[in-house]
Amino acid sequence: MKIERTEIEGYEEVVTCEDPESGLRSIIAIHDRTLGPALGGLRMWPYGSWDDAKFDVLRLSKGMTYKSAVADTGLGGGKSVIIGNPKTEKTEALFRAMGKFVDSLGGRYITAEDVGTAVSDMVFVREETKYVTGLPLDMGSSGDPSPYTALGTFVGIRACLGEYFGSEDFEGRTVALQGCGHVGMFLADYLHEVGAKLFVADISPDKAKAIADKTGAEIVDPNEIMFLDVDVFAPCALGAIVNDETLDKFHCKIIAGGANNVLLREEHGQRLKETGILYAPDYVINAGGIINVSIEVEGAYDAERSRKKVENIYHAMKRVFEIAKDQNIPT
């Protein structure tokens, strides 16, 4: 296993690992540990190059610092990525090698599941390191963080409706959901339960169909979902989707979803403000998962305590709107 450190300005530690035996090619980025150990998920994605993987992990780890700071989790920001196809390249050896890599940082970085990885993969990681969270509930851990991320996103969207329309009622409101994975699936349930009309899209048609069958959602082409004329566009897939190419094409009133790094660059937040679209900062609205995991890191895991803290995202969103208005700055 070859582990190499790279100096990157603004980051505490960026470490690359190559392990030919297991096929592991991974980067761990620790952005900031001022508030505690750096915690953030492990993403597995078929990145085209090391540079693409590095671009992603740097942005994601910084987002985790912001997210944990706002959510008051007592944690710092970090993230890791594995270069590989999660559909075809997952093995026990790969995740055990990842466990050794995480362990080599001595607890400065704690991992969890993210896009392309699942709780079951974390069980292999746990074989090699104790610095992993979000393991199955029957192991005394906090389980899949996604339902909590979805809950936080749901209460955050409620705050957005209140801010934009002066009413938090979901009945008859239209929501376009991009990405029907772990977070999207639970979010769809919450939205359906309160009477929202759903449009859904996923590059895996089965996943969109599963939500449609359950909620009556209308399935939309993944190339069109972002630009529907709806009340809320809820990104729950990958990031950087608000960018120079997409910005003028949105017809929604609110952008609020579970995805990380929704804005390609900070200036895109300013431009959304100018177009009158209300944007829920990703690292505020999608903090439910990290809040849930932080309850586990604190001590004995308590699902009810976690739920209460996640519901505070509603108030955090309201506070963001207040500050943005007072200072006339983008959310």
Ligand code: NAD
């Ligand atoms: P996931 O892999 O389970 O789901 C993502 C889904 O998006 C997949 O079904 C995938 O097929 C789909 N997708 C990818 N590209 C798409 C496209 N262009 N159009 C439509 N669908 C597309 O991942 P997840 O855990 O649900 O996470 C979703 C997002 O939420 C990610 O950005 C993740 O970083 C963020 N997030 C997740 C959590 C969590 O608790 N899981 C916490 C915070 C943030």
